[in-house]
Amino acid sequence: xxxxxxxxxxxxxxxxxxxxxxxxxxxxxxxxxxxxxxxxxxxxxxxxxxxxxxxxxxxxxxxxxxxxxxxxxxxxxxxxxxxxxxxxxxxxxxxxxxxxxxxxxxxxxxxxxxxxxxxxxxxxxxxxxxxxxxxxxxxxxxxxxxxxxxxxxxxxxxxxxxxxxxxxxxxxxxxxxxxxxxxxxxxxxxxxxxxxxxxxxxxxxxxxxxxxxxxxxxxxxxxxxxxxxxxxxxxxxxxxxxxxxxxxxxxxxxxxxxxxxxxxxxxxxxxxxxxxxxxxxxxxxxxxxxxxxxxxxxxxxxxxxxxxxxxxxxxxxxxxxxxxxxxxxxxxxxxxxxxxxxxxxxxxxxxxxxxxxxxxxxxxxxxxxxxxxxxxxxxxxxxxxxxxxxxxxxxxxxxxxxxxxxxxxxxxxxxxxxxxxxxxxxxxxxxxxxxxxxxxxxxxxxxxxxxxxxxxxxxxxxxxxxxxxxxxxxxxxxxxxxxxxxxxxxxxxxxxxxxxxxxxxxxxxxxxxxxxxxxxxxxxxxxxxxxxxxxxxxxxxxxxxxxxxxxxxxxxxxxxxxxxxxxxxxxxxxxxxxxxxxxxxx
Amino acid sequence: xxxxxxxxxxxxxxxxxxxxxxxxxxxxxxxxxxxxxxxxxxxxxxxxxxxxxxxxxxxxxxxxxxxxxxxxxxxxxxxxxxxxxxxxxxxxxxxxxxxxxxxxxxxxxxxxxxxxxxxxxxxxxxxxxxxxxxxxxxxxxxxxxxxxxxxxxxxxxxxxxxxxxxxxxx
Numbered sequence: 001x002x003x004x005x006x007x008x009x010x011x012x013x014x015x016x017x018x019x020x021x022x023x024x025x026x027x028x029x030x031x032x033x034x035x036x037x038x039x040x041x042x043x044x045x046x047x048x049x050x051x052x053x054x055x056x057x058x059x060x061x062x063x064x065x066x067x068x069x070x071x072x073x074x075x076x077x078x079x080x081x082x083x084x085x086x087x088x089x090x091x092x093x094x095x096x097x098x099x100x101x102x103x104x105x106x107x108x109x110x111x112x113x114x115x116x117x118x119x120x121x122x123x124x125x126x127x128x129x130x131x132x133x134x135x136x137x138x139x140x141x142x143x144x145x146x147x148x149x150x151x152x153x154x155x156x157x158x159x160x161x162x163x164x165x166x167x168x169x170x171x172x173x174x175x176x177x178x179x180x181x182x183x184x185x186x187x188x189x190x191x192x193x194x195x196x197x198x199x200x201x202x203x204x205x206x207x208x209x210x211x212x213x214x215x216x217x218x219x220x221x222x223x224x225x226x227x228x229x230x231x232x233x234x235x236x237x238x239x240x241x242x243x244x245x246x247x248x249x250x251x252x253x254x255x256x257x258x259x260x261x262x263x264x265x266x267x268x269x270x271x272x273x274x275x276x277x278x279x280x281x282x283x284x285x286x287x288x289x290x291x292x293x294x295x296x297x298x299x300x301x302x303x304x305x306x307x308x309x310x311x312x313x314x315x316x317x318x319x320x321x322x323x324x325x326x327x328x329x330x331x332x333x334x335x336x337x338x339x340x341x342x343x344x345x346x347x348x349x350x351x352x353x354x355x356x357x358x359x360x361x362x363x364x365x366x367x368x369x370x371x372x373x374x375x376x377x378x379x380x381x382x383x384x385x386x387x388x389x390x391x392x393x394x395x396x397x398x399x400x401x402x403x404x405x406x407x408x409x410x411x412x413x414x415x416x417x418x419x420x421x422x423x424x425x426x427x428x429x430x431x432x433x434x435x436x437x438x439x440x441x442x443x444x445x446x447x448x449x450x451x452x453x454x455x456x457x458x459x460x461x462x463x464x465x466x467x468x469x470x471x472x473x474x475x476x477x478x479x480x481x482x483x484x485x486x487x488x489x490x491x492x493x494x495x496x497x498x499x500x501x502x503x504x505x506x507x508x509x510x511x512x513x514x515x516x517x518x519x520x521x522x523x524x525x526x527x528x529x530x531x532x533x534x535x536x537x538x539x540x541x542x543x544x545x546x547x548x549x550x551x552x553x554x555x556x557x558x559x560x561x562x563x564x565x566x567x568x569x570x571x572x573x574x575x576x577x578x579x580x581x582x583x584x585x586x
Numbered sequence: 587x588x589x590x591x592x593x594x595x596x597x598x599x600x601x602x603x604x605x606x607x608x609x610x611x612x613x614x615x616x617x618x619x620x621x622x623x624x625x626x627x628x629x630x631x632x633x634x635x636x637x638x639x640x641x642x643x644x645x646x647x648x649x650x651x652x653x654x655x656x657x658x659x660x661x662x663x664x665x666x667x668x669x670x671x672x673x674x675x676x677x678x679x680x681x682x683x684x685x686x687x688x689x690x691x692x693x694x695x696x697x698x699x700x701x702x703x704x705x706x707x708x709x710x711x712x713x714x715x716x717x718x719x720x721x722x723x724x725x726x727x728x729x730x731x732x733x734x735x736x737x738x739x740x741x742x743x744x745x746x747x748x749x750x751x752x753x754x755x756x
Binding site for chain 1 (some may be wrong): 648
């Protein structure tokens with residue numbers, strides 16, 4: 001490998017040719033601040049915060065260099081902390097602040113905002129340059145994402161992730177000069193755009209220009225209402241991420257503390273384990289796959305647990321909606337189980353049950369509003385979907401010391417689940433859980449439970465398994481750009497498989513649009529997706545039951561209510577249908 | 587920023603075929619979007635959402651990318667232009683000679699703002715920067731006709747001529 005030698009702050013550094021100054025500095029443990037740079041996603045040298053001074057062959061270079069894009073060259077001497085550098089960075093930050101609606105006290109990103117952090121580090125005066133009054137309407141019409149362009153610093157990270165990673169590109173730069181802004185075509189609301197709601201833009205935003213549409217107040221109201229029975233359930237990935245909101249290390253499993261904290265949000269709050277409906281999804285989906293294979297149904301079958309992916313198919317590949325499994329997502333199934341089975345068993349009026357799902361995702365906020373998801377025509381099965389971030393805020397507001405809590409179990413009867421349910425939160429997990437159950441169905445003596453071939457981190461995995469004489473080929477991807485590649489391969493005939501698992505967010509739900517937002521220094525240097533996934537796979541490894549069909553809760557709900565997988569009752573409560581939306585704006 | 591002057595989109599079959607031909611002719615070359623938008627504006631007079639969506643689909647890119655380019659260059663218009671295009675020069679010479687007051691008078695007379703088109707589709711107003719007739723400042727153009735040494739008081743009479751013409755031809 002060809003390398004280059006340079007000096008950064010007088011320290012000799014040797015790095016591979018092709019590295020930028022920023023990458024070289026990080027090798028040497030020298031921090032250069034960035035705002036628009038996002039590793040592997042956005043590298044455009046736009047924000048001018050990463051400026052450094054340099055000499056080439058002993059002669060000072062004429063102007064400062066943008067470290068994120070300037071290549072590390074042989075003989076270059078870089079200086080990251082000089083009066084000129086500090087002055088330039090401070091000037092840039094103060095100009096950004098002049099055009100930024102500084103409602104920092106009430107901002108959802110306060111204390112985690114990258115601009116706020118740098119402004120403090122560089123001693124900026126936020127009023128050094130006269131500010132323009134806020135001039136853009138806040139777009140809060142979609143059920144998932146709120147955009148406030150008065151806070152946008154035009155780093156283009158959201159645009160880059162939407163276009164390059166998700167290949168959806170519903171947002172872009174609009175206009176020019178002082179009127180430049182980020183938004184959907186014809187300045188339409190996200191609600192009218194063919195946006196899939198994945199929320200990757202939200203977790204990419206360094207400031208508070210993007211946030212989830214908050215539903216916390218609705219939940220507080222329900223908790224305070226004596227006529228409502230409030231039931232929470234938490235998605236598989238939340239246990240691996242919510243600790244980050246309370247300063248715990250990335251990848252800490254906090255399931256017990258989380259259950260304890262939710263129970264303390266108010267009197268008589270019930271908390272269930274959504275890993276149970278992940279198991280339920282597997283039972284129904286494995287059955288559906290066998291049905292499709294044996295009766296000549298549409299193949300390959302696409303998983304349907306990820307609402308961002310489902311909406312992507314509806315918008316961009318509507319001809320493939322018959323490939324989507326008719327199974328509701330675990331979130332949808334749990335709502336139906338609670339307002340159907342649980343209400344009946346406990347003599348409760350379904351309209352008095354207030355169902356709150358805690359999910360890692362903004363797209364699931366859209367999913368709960370889908371009329372197709374209703375088991376009965378009069379009410380939604382799930383009342384509110386809360387992101388991990390919203391739940392963390394509620395716990396803080398309730399004055400609960402999360403890190404000090406003793407572990408507690410979920411409430412019965414939906415407390416027990418399997419490792420198969422838990423790994424739903426990571427890319428490949430749904431397929432692995434399905435394989436465990438499908439292989440057992442086809443061959444009772446099949447012992448393998450670890451299907452490591454379908455786990456990350458390669459973006460697209462295709463594996464063929466042989467079970468009881470049957471060959472099953474499966475494909476897995478996360479990130480919608482990779483999903484698009486798989487669909488195109490299926491269209492061209494290059495890929496012939498029986499089942500495809502897609503999660504819209506890179507790495508799966510552990511990196512969902514509703515998860516705690518890490519700072520740039522973590523996003524750009526730490527493999528946080530791997531750490532979060534590991535928490536789920538460790539949980540699986542130590543689980544009492546590994547495969548969904550072994551769960552005693554699953555046995556209970558089928559014996560009590562659903563009968564068998566794919567029964568008429570299962571179809572009423574656990575299955576759904578889709579809408580061919582097309583990619584035009586409303 | 588809200589959309590101005592939303593009028594229903596109409597196109598002739600001929601316009602549609604022309605646009606399809608333009609897209610087909612350009613789409614394989616790199617940077618095809620800009621020349622396609624130029625020709626599309628020639629065909630339709632402006633770039634409504636229907637036209638931009640067809641360009642996006644033809645090139646396999648998103649509508650927001652097309653819109654980004656269409657709003658970056660002031661040469662492109664998102665609103666229809668009138669049969670008579672009134673263009674008031676706001677270049678330096680005209681401006682110091684009071685072109686802003688002339689523009690205000692034109693806007694008042696026609697009841698629309700710069701960048702807009704009247705509901706009957708007869709007049710649209712734009713501002714421009716220097717038509718090369720600084721000696722006649724302040725200047726405005728209506729179609730290809732140049733009117734110089736203007737005062738706000740003259741605007742009424744000039745526009746009336748066009749309005750009368752239109753009335754007679756109806």
